[in-house]
Amino acid sequence: MQDAQPGEKAIEVDGLRFRYPEREALDGIDLVVRRGEFVGITGPSGAGKSTLCVCLKGLIPAGEISGRIMVSGKEIDRVSPFQENSAIVFQDPETQIIGLTVAEDVAFGPENLKRDPDWIRAHIPETLKIVRLEAYENAETYQLSGGQKQRLAIADALILQPDIMILDEPTSELDPVGKEEVLDVIARLRHERDLTVVMVEHAAEQLAEMADRIIVMEAGRIVDQGPPNILYRNAAIFHRPDGERAPQVAEVLYGLIEDGLLDESEFTAREEEAVELLARKLGASQRLASHG
């Protein structure tokens, strides 16, 4: 299915297996991500999502690894040098923020890569603007809210001008306002920066709106994947009492398909499309009733 899509491969993973000393984490992952694609990853705790993320970034943890990881055409292994073309943002921004001030924190990465100080100074304001922190350049990092800290962590990654952004549950520790701020920034990134995005996220409703393709992992494997409007129809994973959570609109529409009131081809997991579809159906049935 992936090979039918056009575009250069940003990430290619073949038969990746990974074992921590005490347990197996990845049990044969095959994955292709095209340049510019937005891929969401979801699944229960312990499915291997975070392990996959750190391996893609080239931060391979202690353990046994086999298979192949190619990022931007280069093979990744334990002895690979620092991957400048990919960046990773973790769940807890506190683990990633180092500087006392916002500007210092953003400068830390490029300084370590020995980028020109004038270049760094020039790029701090524009990077902060993308994450909407331009007014906080001289603020102290400890004063920022959770959402602001996570946007700063994204700025830290962005200033390195990566082609690929890997985000591991970037909003799970934030309140709804912070969540929205961060997801807004991520949604705009790919358009403004032409980025390839791989994001682990549990919020199905947001994922359905943002992702081109969603991957479901379970016990170290990819159990299904596809565009939201196809994936969220899978009754083996969703729509069961103990199943994974699909967007609420997807659950409602799936139910109406089961009732024979909608055709399977009309299914959508996106809110706007669902409202349009339902308004059309309800309008038609009202017209029928008034004529009958």
Add this chain to the structure above:
Amino acid sequence: MAEPLPLAKGEAAIEVDDARFRYSASGPEVLHGVSLRVAKGEYLAMIGQNGGGKTTLAKLFNGLLKPTSGTVRTAGINTRDATVAELARTVGYVYQNPDHQIFAQKVRTEIAFGPRNLGLTPEEVTKRVDDALDLVELRDYEDAFAFSLGRGLRQKLAVASVLAMSPPVIVVDEPTTGLDLQGSRSILDLLSRWNADGRTIIVITHDISLVAERVPRTVIISGGNILADGPTRDVLSNADLLQKAFLRPPQVTRVAQRLQQFGIPPNVMTVHELRDELRRALRA
């Protein structure tokens, strides 16, 4: 909201009367005269943006903080007249981050700490620990090292430690953060069971659909004030009110509100309700 609260009848578990609070004499006031009455056996959600005062208010309930002015009564006891240890028999508090509360090496020792401090007999302590282990399904881990457990299991351990004290009122701060769907469901089922047993449950959360599906009464706390207090269906279907607190109704409620002209009620709360309403309207 000024209307009476049909849910808050009966004997009070918690009564907050015009409570104000500041963390230091010169610091800003974080609660501006909050009044709240929670009846015994209620299941109540406190929602609102971070920094709005939810957790501060919850810490007044168990006397961990005392109001700067106004009064807080827990099971009829003025929290100023009791020690935190005394109040801990009445109000159990499960913290958002289980690591803020776990300190013992072994799972059993951790759970036994509370009941032991209540002065129970060793037999009674053992029984309380066994019951708590069974309730949260941690029996297989009773001799494990507490900090070697995964996040979901540590959350369950924190819950078990509070449960073993058997307090009539339980405050749970963000019970589902960091948990996957299975973990969240088992904690939420547990809270529902406790409530069915007659305990008073107060849950602090950002998860609006959880509140819509499970919790009968909702209080919005914003900017140190109670912005709304009423039946969950009324509070969560009031989009203007929610927006003031930077919250949004559940997705099904938002969709229903945009389909009102077709006779879909604007206060639908759950997937089942919206499906039923649409089924009825489409078959009409």
